[in-house]
Amino acid sequence: MTVSFDVEQLDKFVLIGAAVTMLAILAVRLSSRAGLPSLLIYLLMGVALGESGVGIGFEDSQLAHSLGFAALLLILAEGGLTTNWREARPSMRLGFSLATIGVATSVTIMAVGGHYLLGLPWELAVLLGAVCSPTDAAAVFSVLRVVPLPQRLVGSLEAESGLNDAPTVVLVTLISTGAVADYGVFGTVGVIAFELVAGVAAGLAIGFGGAWLMRRVALPSSGLYPLAVLTLTLLAYGSATALHASGFAAVYVAALVLGNSELPHRAATKSFAEGVAWLAQIGLFVMLGLLLSPGRLSLSTVGTAIVAGLILTLVARPISVAVSSVVQPMPWRELSFVSWAGLRGAVPIVLTTIPLSEGVDGAERLFDIVFVIVVVYTLLTGPTLPVVARVLRVARRSEPRDLDLEAAPLERVAADLLQITISPVSKLHGVEVGELRLPQGASVSLVIRDGQTLVPEARTVLRHGDDLLVVTPRRLREATEGRLREVSARGRLAQWLDE
Structure with a gap:
């Protein structure tokens, strides 16, 4: 059976699409319990639906390339909208270095290894290095949700996965179209640098301009605000590509600005973007699974993929992280974790659709190799x-977990809701609510104890296992979190101990 877009087949497509999507949604819980990125389940679902399973044939590399890029845009937009700039900013230097210097280092090592150890032609070896070097935000953070880490590690990994798509897309496109031979090495570096800088500039312009506009328009329906914000991120992509700049850089930067601006219905916007990103991931991974032909996988291809993966995981990634850390040194334990946490996902596979659509010799083999690398x-x-996080002693228990509070359209209410769980080792145990001495304007609004809720008074004593809901004005959030962490670590005398 071959995919056809005949109107008469619409009912069948709706039935299959809805069933696959529902199964994919339910699979998220299974994958999170197992500590696996859900992309693996989606990819296998696509393979099962393909020519070796149900029999759906899909070989249109041009369509896969277009749909893959569209899905990546939505995933990048969600990543930018949900990134907390205040927390990510201290690690942005390392993240940017990993996305540029780190990518260049990894591409070089993989290209040399691919040519001399695996016997690949130089063009294919460089393409292998280029498509395998970027990490994937969806893959990384689907696993890191269950691993509490210091913000500097989370920020570094988040910034890297959001920024490294842009230079690799440009590089893979230049190689696949043969433009590298025209530009030369220095010319290629110049083109990539220009596209990145211009893309970031376009993203900043659309982001700040869009935030200014959204604060001043009064849309007739609250549901239009999330749609408008997501549309602005896509406008950033279109504007950047019209200037021959990096659309991927523009999308992420515009989304980062919009997500950290005081906009109406911020929580609804982030929830909407997250839902759209999940839908994009499901469709993307299933489509890529359909594109694979298991009959093409030979022992030679699998062996090449395993050796290439070893080079990537044990050589290229650690060296690229070490080189990148020159701009922002970190303890070796944290750098080792960053190295191991460089998960690959949809991005490398989508990037292989570029040489496929350009008809590069050996592109099908490259696709198969990269597919196996990602899965294995x-x-x-x-x-x-x-x-690994426990062995390297980089994992930690995070006390405050912030939840977004819906903002009124005119931003008369600009507050955050913090949920704090008092751990068995926290010194919040035994402290009275009045002794917390939170910044003026912040307050403990609710205590949840043994499944029961109670409205606290100043003399209410906190206990291990309590969940607190703390309301704080957004401008006081950092101070409120800091005070809670101080009392949790030192008890009711934290203020005087510090002094």
Whole structure:
């Protein structure tokens, strides 16, 4: 059976699409319990639906390339909208370095290894390095949700995965179209640098301009605000590409600005973007699974993929992280975790559709190799991240978990709701609510104890296992979190101990 867009087949497509999407949604819980990125389940679902399974044939590399890029735009937009700039800013230097210097280092090592150890032609070896070097935000954070880490680590990984798509897309496109031979090495570096800088500039312009506009328009329906914000991120992509700049850089930067601006219905906007990103991930991974022909996978291809993955995981990634850390040194334990947490996902596979659509010799083999690398090494590294974090002693228990509070359209209310769980080792145990001495304007609004809720008074004593809901004005959030952490670490005398 071959995919056809005949109107008469609409009912069948709706039935299959809805069933696959529902199964994919339910699979998220299974994958999170197992510590696996859900992309693996989606990819296998696509393979099962393909020519070797149900029999749906899909070989249109041009369509896969277009749909893959569209899905990546939505995933990047969600990543930018949900990134907390205040928390990510201290690690942005390392993240940017990983996305540029780190990518260049990884591409070089992989290209040399691919040519001399695997016997690949130089063009294919460089393409292998280019498509495998970027990490994938969806893959990384689907696993890191269950691994509590210091913000500097989360920020570094988040910034890297959001920014490294842009230079690799440009590089893979230049190689696949043969433009690298015209520009030369220095010319290629110049083109990539220009596209990145211009893309960031376009993203900043659309982001700040869009935030200014959204604060001043009064849309007739609250549901239009999330749609408008997501549309602005896509406008950033279109504007950047019209200037021959990096659309991917523009999308992420515009989304980062919009997500950290005081906009109406911020919580609804982030929830909407997250839902759209999940839908994009499901469709993207299933489509890429359909594109694979298991009959093409030979022992030679699988062996090449395993060796290439070893070079990537054990050589290229650690060296690229070490080189990138020159701009922002970190303890070796944290750098080791960053190295191991460089999960690959949809991005490398989508990037292989560029040489496929350009008809590059060996592009089908490259696709198969990269597909195997992503599956095998995600299975290897994903489930082991919690163990590696504990062994390297970089995992920590996070006390305040912030929840977004819906803002009124005119932003008369600009506050955040913090949920704090009092851990068994926290010194919040035994402290009275009045002794917390939170910044003026912040307050403990609710205590949840043994499944029961109570409205606290100043003399209410906190206990291990309590969940607190703390309301704080957004401008006081950092001070409120800091005070809670101080009391949790030192008890009711934290203020005087510090002095």
